[in-house]
Amino acid sequence: MSVANFSISAPFKDIAKSVFALSIGFEDTTIPQDPNVMYPPQLNPAHGTAVAIDDHHLLTCAHTLEYNSISRDYASCNLKYRHPQPCPMTNFQPHRSS
């Protein structure tokens, strides 16, 4: 059972500023790079959270960067990471993302 609060209590305010939303975009290199081309939903970004450990470095779970080709039902041999692009199918609105 969790307890969610509207605001973060004093001991956690500093660390809260170090917590970032993370979006991981995927690109299929066989699909032409055209902003007008709708990417398949299987390539929707993955999401996670990252914690800054200094002004330029963050730590996060390695599994947030993984592509699950089985659950997404998509051949993954031509994929690479990319900056997430606008995608109406995405179900996440990052505050601060990569």
Next chain:
Amino acid sequence: MGPYPENGKDLAVTVVEFIDRSDPGKIRLESCPLTTIESDLVLLYSVASLGIKTAPTPKRYNPSPLASSEAFDTERGEIIGLLGYNGKPTISQLQKMYPDTPLANTIDACRNLWVDRLSYATGPAVASSNIHSICHRISCYNGMSGGALVDKDGFLIGDIFLYHV
């Protein structure tokens, strides 16, 4: 706040190194079995300043050893906190994940996780059979992976990963 990454607000990061030394330039495919706790960490780098004036202070956390298989369900340790961003669920995902729960109940439960907002939730740590892990009873959803586990004083405890139980 818009629905998509915004120039000037969102920062691009690159992978510096995975803890298991796998190739940072190669896309990671979900492994089977799942990534182990020991290898579930990655260091990222942002060229732009993150605007961090004070980095979180880490602190060693000593979870209670699991006394028995029943202890996992019954024993409760100190209250700890979890900071992170729960992602917005989709209806189809929810139905697949919780097929025996009325959909309205599941949606209400997700709303209470404060999806798509920096959320802070507390719950008890529980005994663990793995001395390298911190098991807890804090509800969360997809997107919270990597969130900060903190003790009552705001110290970053142990590692920062979140793992499925």
